Amino acid sequence: MSPFDWLSTLRYLLLGRFPAGPLGGVALTIVLSVTSATLAATIGLAGGVALAMTRGIAHLALMAVVAFFRAIPVLMLIFWTFFLMPILLHVDVPGLATVVCALALIGGAYLSHSVHAGIVSIGKGQLEAALSLGLTSWQALREVILPQAVRVMMPSFVNQCVSLVKDTSLAYIVGVPEFTFLANQLNNRLMVYPAQIFLFVGFVYLVLCGALQWFANTLLGKDAR
């Protein structure tokens, strides 16, 4: 075998064909995670507040939507967005966008559940006190309830972020050149070091998720003090 070019292979796994072609590899995984985590947090916050503010039919309908997204596998939702988005939008949607959309929807559904639980956990007394001080219910929510609720729901935000990072590997199914896809491609081309390649891939994800958790813990630990 010709001297295996470790450096360029590693570079390919980390960046894809970046300066020449589109971004890929670990860099794309990170971009994908950050984008979908931001979107998921936005959807989750809006959904949780909506769950807490609505009553009756609207509340039940919203619950059903959230329950639906929590009940289907991420993979299935990626298939759906991959198939439906081009039909609904009448444009050619890149695989990347469909994956971001699917991950944001699933993450948003999980997060709106925990945001709702966080708001409920604060208790009626706080809301009543805020209302009797003359705040409108929106102000009460924003100034009194949410700042307290955020502290309660922070751990589930972190957990959701970690599982989002892991779920970005599913983009592989629709051919987005992120880390797992490139690793699999490399494995199919080389056929000699499958165990080493996938151990390395697992290790990189481990480092990403571990760093995320460590970072969140130190940040939250400081906050609690």
Next chain:
Amino acid sequence: MHTWLEPKYFAWLEQGFVFTLALCVCTGLCATLSGFVLAIARTAQSAAIARAASLYVFVFRNSPLLVQLLFWYFGAAALLPSNWMTWLNTPHAATWGPVALRWPSFELFAGWIGLTCYTTAFVGEEFRAGMRGVSRAQEHAAAALGMGRYTTLRHVILPQALRIATPPLAGQYMNLVKNSSLTMAIGVAELSYMSRQVDTETFKTFQAFGIATAFYVLSIAVIEVALVVWQRTGSRALQRGRA
């Protein structure tokens, strides 16, 4: 009529669903048993065992299931001695196809191992959380009554811990059903794989994915209902016991 799926394709999807269920039941049983052992190991007195168990949890919880599956499928195949591999591979060759499989294919085997290892880490953490939810006073009271560590665990801690851990455990079984869809990446012919297969053959994407989605939602709903029923009957039995 031609907008609906032909019975043949519907049968494919049904087959995939049965496959998914079988895989989930096998994995669920194994993961529950080993998760239980893992939870005990994490609370073990020996620091080495406890540290090893928490390392296991860290590694398997923080790497993607897909990568783990690919590792078991490609990596383990390369690491295992070749005569093991031929032994694992041979008996299934005759029965591969849409007929009932007698011997699990290597894909299925790898999928089962991967899912079990992954789910074990989560189930073990739920058990441990349940055990931690039982107050320390219970343990001290048991010790004061002269119970040993094992007896305390068996008769005092675990019955209460199981009741605390039931709802999150049900959540983990739901996750297992959803995660089993990832085994399609290594070619296990379960529900998602079949729906994609039907989609490529018929181009009736909406029907194929729709039915598969309905099957998934159905199985999640069944687990949810089972949890509620179990909790109702469980709490009633508890009240009867107290009366």
